[in-house]
Amino acid sequence: MSTESESLVGGASQTERRQAVLRKLNPITMPLRYQIGLLGLLLFVLLPTQLFPDQMGGPTTLVFLAIFGMSWDVVSGYTGQLSFGHAFFFAVGGYTSAILDLQHGITPLVGIPIGMLLAGIGGLLIGLPALRLRGPYLSLVTLIVPIILSKLFTLFNNGLTPLGIPIAPQGLGGRNGPGLPTQLFGIDGSGAVFELASGYEGIQQTALANYYTALGLMVLVLIVLLAVTRSSAGSVFTAIREDEDAVAAAGLDGAKFKLFAFVLSAVVGGLAGAMWVHTIKSPSPLGILGQDDIQTSIDVIIISILGGTGTIVGPIIGAVLFAVTGLVIGAIDFTIPVVNVAVADLRPLPLLAAAMAVLVFAPGGVLRVGIRTGRRVLASARGEEYEGGPGEDEDSALGQIIEKYRTELREIINERR
Amino acid sequence: MVSFANVLVNAISISSLYAIVALGFTLIFGVGGVLNFSHGALITIGAEASYLISNQTNLGLHPALGVVGGMLTAAIVAAILYLGVVRFVEDEPVTLLILTFIIGFFIQHAVRVFSSHGTGNFSVDQVTPGQTDIAGISVFNIDITIFLLSMILIALTGVFVSQTKTGKAILAVSMSDKGAAIVGIDARKINLITWLLAGAFAGIAGVLLTMKNTGAWNMGTQPLILAFSIVILGGLGSIKGSVVGAYIIGFTETFTTQYIDSSLQGFTALVLLIVFLLVKPEGLFGREAAE
Numbered sequence: 001m002s003t004e005s006e007s008l009v010g011g012a013s014q015t016e017r018r019q020a021v022l023r024k025l026n027p028i029t030m031p032l033r034y035q036i037g038l039l040g041l042l043l044f045v046l047l048p049t050q051l052f053p054d055q056m057g058g059p060t061t062l063v064f065l066a067i068f069g070m071s072w073d074v075v076s077g078y079t080g081q082l083s084f085g086h087a088f089f090f091a092v093g094g095y096t097s098a099i100l101d102l103q104h105g106i107t108p109l110v111g112i113p114i115g116m117l118l119a120g121i122g123g124l125l126i127g128l129p130a131l132r133l134r135g136p137y138l139s140l141v142t143l144i145v146p147i148i149l150s151k152l153f154t155l156f157n158n159g160l161t162p163l164g165i166p167i168a169p170q171g172l173g174g175r176n177g178p179g180l181p182t183q184l185f186g187i188d189g190s191g192a193v194f195e196l197a198s199g200y201e202g203i204q205q206t207a208l209a210n211y212y213t214a215l216g217l218m219v220l221v222l223i224v225l226l227a228v229t230r231s232s233a234g235s236v237f238t239a240i241r242e243d244e245d246a247v248a249a250a251g252l253d254g255a256k257f258k259l260f261a262f263v264l265s266a267v268v269g270g271l272a273g274a275m276w277v278h279t280i281k282s283p284s285p286l287g288i289l290g291q292d293d294i295q296t297s298i299d300v301i302i303i304s305i306l307g308g309t310g311t312i313v314g315p316i317i318g319a320v321l322f323a324v325t326g327l328v329i330g331a332i333d334f335t336i337p338v339v340n341v342a343v344a345d346l347r348p349l350p351l352l353a354a355a356m357a358v359l360v361f362a363p364g365g366v367l368r369v370g371i372r373t374g375r376r377v378l379a380s381a382r383g384e385e386y387e388g389g390p391g392e393d394e395d396s397a398l399g400q401i402i403e404k405y406r407t408e409l410r411e412i413i414n415e416r417r
Numbered sequence: 418m419v420s421f422a423n424v425l426v427n428a429i430s431i432s433s434l435y436a437i438v439a440l441g442f443t444l445i446f447g448v449g450g451v452l453n454f455s456h457g458a459l460i461t462i463g464a465e466a467s468y469l470i471s472n473q474t475n476l477g478l479h480p481a482l483g484v485v486g487g488m489l490t491a492a493i494v495a496a497i498l499y500l501g502v503v504r505f506v507e508d509e510p511v512t513l514l515i516l517t518f519i520i521g522f523f524i525q526h527a528v529r530v531f532s533s534h535g536t537g538n539f540s541v542d543q544v545t546p547g548q549t550d551i552a553g554i555s556v557f558n559i560d561i562t563i564f565l566l567s568m569i570l571i572a573l574t575g576v577f578v579s580q581t582k583t584g585k586a587i588l589a590v591s592m593s594d595k596g597a598a599i600v601g602i603d604a605r606k607i608n609l610i611t612w613l614l615a616g617a618f619a620g621i622a623g624v625l626l627t628m629k630n631t632g633a634w635n636m637g638t639q640p641l642i643l644a645f646s647i648v649i650l651g652g653l654g655s656i657k658g659s660v661v662g663a664y665i666i667g668f669t670e671t672f673t674t675q676y677i678d679s680s681l682q683g684f685t686a687l688v689l690l691i692v693f694l695l696v697k698p699e700g701l702f703g704r705e706a707a708e
Contacts, residue, residue: 129695136452144687151684292638352523359516401511
């Protein structure tokens with residue numbers, strides 16, 4: 001084992017190894033694409049300096065969308081198990097924490113971890129059947145699970161006390177949601193967990209605190225997911241996407257890794273969902289699950305595809321594109337003649353069109369296209385001919401998901417015959 | 418209190434609609450291996466077209482023209498979808514899956530953005546207004562029309578597939594692309610025909626659904642998910658299965674919402690489906706396509 005880690009970081013003794021790690025983390029000597037990534041994070045940190053407190057809602061939502069996208073990517077982008085209903089996990093996390101707070105008086109500081117835990121159990125519940133179901137069947141199950149959840153919210157509108165156990169004595173609130181739970185941050189006297197200054201200053205601080213908390217969570221999730229997917233577990237995820245039989249032949253239990261990916265993704269989604277309802281989002285089916293109980297799940301997929309599936313970083317870029325497209329379109333003050341519709345009212349059509357275009361013309365997403373173009377530009381600046389970097393000749397992640405799905409579909413069709 | 422007979426009539430009528438929606442969905446899957454998530458949007462298209470043709474605030478033509486117009490428009494949109502998009506990514510099921518999903522959303526949102534009703538509901542005059550007494554039960558004529566029309570369409574599809582040359586070619590392609598190609602069948606053309614048929618069915622279902630209840634820009638989503646459920650229940654690609662599945666889902670849905678709790682709409686059917694998926698994923702008639 002030790003020889004492997006030596007060769008990785010390039011040092012025999014403890015000190016040498018530490019130095020090698022430090023050298024890797026030194027921004028000056030990093031590869032260009034990491035430097036650009038760090039710069040992007042810095043921009044995220046500096047963004048609030050350019051905005052008024054009442055404009056912070058958009059960026060905060062963006063950060064949450066990015067986290068949701070990353071949580072989708074780790075299971076669907078890496079292992080190729082397509083989930084069409086990831087908002088289920090956000091809703092489980094959010095509702096758990098909100099109900100605990102509103103109806104049991106448990107502080108969000110305890111409620112959020114419990115929400116995370118329950119979402120993880122949800123991941124287990126979906127991940128277990130997912131081991132048996134193939135492509136289209138799994139897509140269907142994940143698609144309808146959030147719809148069933150939404151129906152449960154309506155069904156137990158006025159109280160959920162199975163066998164006398166008061167899970168949610170005042171009910172799940174139906175379409176309106178259970179109400180606004182205690183916020184993590186608020187102005188002085190608002191009853192929030194952390195009360196900040198009073199008056200306008202307090203509003204300002206609340207907006208900033210919400211944003212930086214979300215951003216902190218995003219960085220944390222980014223680091224954890226990058227660590228997992230760049231570790232040997234990540235290689236197994238990718239291998240599952242490429243060829244499950246090969247994984248089994250190598251003596252690895254693919255099912256275990258698939259389940260792990262599902263639970264990890266669910267835990268991350270649940271955590272973000274729980275944080276969401278205690279900062280900027282009021283829990284309700286429309287708010288968390290979206291239009292027809294599936295819109296949020298679809299948005300998450302669009303974000304990941306725009307940025308690049310199977311990259312973890314991609315969804316952040318996708319979320320930025322998602323938000324910026326919305327802003328730009330919304331700001332265009334022009335009415336299309338003949339049909340008499342303002343450009344701003346076209347939302348979300350341009351975004352959907354963009355997603356379609358990326359899907360067909362650049363299935364690797366904006367991130368991969370960006371890196372490739374950048375390398376080409378740099379190479380030509382050095383006067384060299386660019387011949388493709390390592391790994392670029394291989395199929396994109398989406399291409400492999402497609403291949404996996406196709407095989408499963410073929411199996412199903414052939415069985416039928 | 419609604420009488421049992423009325424609930425029964427309603428269940429039959431709604432199941433008949435689900436059956437033709439599911440029929441189109443399963444045809445496209447059986448023949449082209451495509452899970453068409455934009456199928457729901459075709460329902461909206463049909464409804465919207467009939468609204469433009471037959472509603473008094475628009476052209477105000479006879480509702481029967483609305484039915485025909487809705488059917489044709491949806492069929493044409495389906496054909497455009499196949500020729501313009503699906504044909505190029507046919508070999509990539511996941512791209513296709515996500516793409517049809519996004520296209521479905523795109524179409525429905527486009528209807529919302531460009532129509533005069535926006536997010537509001539819209540209505541179309543019933544093609545057969547009024548009620549008829551059958552054995553002492555008062556039945557809406559539109560329910561009778563829906564049932565008869567659906568039965569006729571299903572029967573015609575059955576005859577078309579088993580008797581005509583084109584229909585047999587459709588069966589051949591669904592069994593084996595290569596085999597069909599060897600005997601000189603153009604799979605592209607067959608696919609186009611199934612998309613046209615599926616679009617027409619979805620369009621009619623949309624018009625009739627609007628006449629029975631009301632229409633809305635996102636009216637296609639719920640039937641789409643139910644159609645997917647029905648098709649899995651009956652066995653992917655099986656015509657008989659999708660009709661039987663439609664009646665199972667339609668009856669479960671109507672009776673639970675009527676007699677247990679109205680908020681159960683769409684709930685029992687989906688739970689039933691998940692149980693089914695885990696116990697018998699090949700569906701009720703999973704092997705029919707082989708015969």
